[in-house]
Amino acid sequence: MLGKVRIVLWAIVALVAVSATVIYLTKPIQPSGAMFGGPFEMVATSTGETFTQDDLIGTPTLMFFGFTHCPDVCPNTLYETQVWKERLGLADSDLRVLFVTVDPSRDTLDVMREYLSPLDGVVGLVGNEAQTDEIKRSYGVFSEQVEEDGSSQYSVNHTASVFMIDDEGNFFGTITYQEDTQTALDKVKRLIET
Template identity: 40%
Template sequence: MSRRSLSILAGAVFALVLAIVAMVTMNLSPTGRSGGGMGTADIGGPFTLTAEDGTTVTEADFLGKPTAIFFGFTFCPDVCPTTLYELSGLIDDLGADADRLNFAFVSVDWERDGPEQLALYTSSFDDRIQGLAGTEEQIEAITKAYRVYYRKVPTDNGDYTIDHTASVYLMNGEGGFVGTLSYGEAHDSMLEKLRQLAAKG
């Protein structure tokens, strides 16, 4: 099996695990809380990152409204632009409900993706999607808290790409994990999940 096939398989297995965790969380946790709350899935938690304008952002800045958070990088050739384009369409379709949610894009590429690079990149998508950067230590901390898989992969030209989790994490207003939007999931299915998330607050 090729390295690319193994990477795709690893991503698919991780997405399946997240889906199972999401089902367990939604079925067994009456509050839908986790990641420091009283849920069954230990996903989410404290973090410190830098916004596109250079200001410091922590998990506290997202509390009070549910959040859709995606992990990727600006040099990503396919999954990231596709996901952010789809997310922009979902935000548009949500209408006024979109303002009841936070949307974040966290770069796992601390070497190349600073605030300015993220601002340039996210300008191609809905302006409600916040780009967040961090140091190696900060990215290690948040990806560990959110159980995000990512791995730097050398390319033939001496550069590198990054394999990473392709799901969008859905967190409630208390910072608890409640589910995911899977890469390639039907648009209407994702839209309904976001509507329900917005309605629950």
């Protein structure tokens, strides 16, 4: 009896494996980056002009979502992008760094410009609530306001990974928050060499 049960179980395992293989081999192939990115329209701190998904084309990009009142994750990550560029000897024309606000009510164009002024070559992207929701949706970014106890102030929980985008505007990978410096450098080097 036990032998028959094993045969039936192995038959089910084989059927599942065959089915998964058939589904994998017959599903339509998505173009590169099809599951990531999409249309958006923000304003760039560098020019005060509209910045869209089309402006990503031409230069490899590191895109990070955050907010200017962020106590640690955002400033630390932006500092790390500076270290990566410096260690690899990269100019702004070699690698663009974008800081996209997830806090449109506080992060105006002027606030973002002031916040980013000490950082070399980091471009901020700002927009209204609808524009911010659109770019977050396009890149699968999560954020939510969190009220601070006994205060009218709030913080924002948000996705803390850096998105790597190649010079054709396609998703290339991510760098996680506080990832090992050498690992991050290797990823950035591969990004700019594609």
